[in-house]
Amino acid sequence: MTTWLEKEIAEQPEVLRRLVEEERPHIAAIARAIRDVQPRYAMIVARGTSDNAARYAQYTLGALAGLAVGLAAPSLTTVYHRTPRLDGALVIGISQSGRSIEPARVLEEAHARGAVMTLSITNDAGSPLAQIADHHIPLNAGPERSLAATKTYTAQLLTLALLAVELSSGIEWDDALQRVPEWMGTTLEMNENTRAAAARYTFMSHCVTLARGFNYCTGFELALKLKELTYVVAEAYSSADFHHGPKAIVQPGFPLIAIAPQGEGLRTMADSLQTFHDSGADLTIISNDPETLSGARLALPIPAGIPEWLTPIVAIAPGQLLALGLSEARGIDVDSPRGLHKVTLTE
């Protein structure tokens, strides 16, 4: 029986193609509107998987569009009723369902606190969050039935990448953007054995994911999928933070999953990865760098030639397949793991 989860993982090339081909003019128009109001900075409100998309926005809007991005502390609004001033801010709410309570509450207050614009990104144009915002970008990913988000996450990342390019003055990014759907398809093909290979982790109780820079989000999202779908205690770390203390937990055999595609992020991680390799850690590596992959007990490849800033969109896919396979190996109902609800109703 095919599960929703594997079906939705497989749909990703098509979902991304639709976004690039159909949503681009709309995103370009929103980018012009954003430029008109000249935001000083952006504040993003999101939870769970969407919060990992927000982490991607912090790097991508920062590096491509020069826009400083902060992640909101939404409980200032929902729990303490003390929303800070938002003078000059672009406030962005991200939620797959558009029915998460926190982003809606913060966006409702944003203009009164000085925000120059509100924007929402959801997979349901009829949702409250889509209605509340000044502008809305629909993911058009089709209904997501599995409780674990996959296609809506990569659609959120590509939406943010498109927005960053439209907010930047550069057109040199275009060719690469067009190829993202194809790269996703190739990644899934390259990882056709990853689901079965996941069986080796059946008795893993905990692990750490490591990444840096643009793929910081990928580490968090992979850790979240592992927790949601396999009940493994998986913790995401910036490799810089990890190096600064927590690496003390690494013993021989300690499971580390590194996301390290070619680029500046890998340059800063290479020495650490070698050290962990030498100390006998159990290394799983997602990368397109042959030498880096050669140090892994399990190598999860992605295509060569992807600019680093776009790698997060495809680098999560091997992780999704890993979590899917491990969930099956552990006998868990992947479409309805215990404890998971589709909509965040937390205040």
Next chain:
Amino acid sequence: MTTWLEKEIAEQPEVLRRLVEEERPHIAAIARAIRDVQPRYAMIVARGTSDNAARYAQYTLGALAGLAVGLAAPSLTTVYHRTPRLDGALVIGISQSGRSIEPARVLEEAHARGAVMTLSITNDAGSPLAQIADHHIPLNAGPERSLAATKTYTAQLLTLALLAVELSSGIEWDDALQRVPEWMGTTLEMNENTRAAAARYTFMSHCVTLARGFNYCTGFELALKLKELTYVVAEAYSSADFHHGPKAIVQPGFPLIAIAPQGEGLRTMADSLQTFHDSGADLTIISNDPETLSGARLALPIPAGIPEWLTPIVAIAPGQLLALGLSEARGIDVDSPRGLHKVTLTE
């Protein structure tokens, strides 16, 4: 033999007293200078323990002073050489040693990118970070010789609390601020058995810390102390995020450490804690709420009557003693755990 770690934990009431009594006029002057330049928002650059102080700042400067605070992605500067625009920003670097590379690099670029002021908070007035910033607040905590930061962390929190009060227009916070050193002393007395009680966790391989709102930072800092000092895989969660998916990992006997002092944060957590209790989780609770503490396998009390926004300064202390005791129970050199360096030299 007395270790530096236990000595520095014990020094905290005196360190906090010195801050309140001697540094207040200087912080008030800096607050006036900040108000003069009218920052739109604050961006904080920090790593490790200091990053947890930054999390406290996000809530405290937000709630008391109405100042939106974002945590920087410093690798945009140090790895990608693409510092975003910082128009109207107050950029704050926090580092115990003042010799961490990332905050210094970001602060050096801040004015050129539009920041209206830079501020650093360190324990060494002669350090590079102290010299680079427009303004500097010294912690005056005395040398910290243990590799795990304790007294400098609580001094950072109190410094940020003092700054938040001086930036707000309210004087109603003053009485409580004056009592923080005394509350820290009482907390250490109330937890004189915590160090020995930590032996029960000797064979714990992993755990999750849970907190919400102001004490979000406490969950992260306790998890960091456990990882640094005891090599336990400890992951910090906002109780709201945890509820939204990762709670699937909770089986009977699963170790959860909740930081839940009386206040709005506890109000949002109470139902979750009851659920975890009912499902047989192994609950350790830091609180001053008798009913909440009654549900814990190990109850770690803090004094009654502390306003929620100040509880993080003392609520970490039982956690420090827990990490100290567990480190001893596991036969680790608490002053020099493996893998830990005092200064973050990460780019």
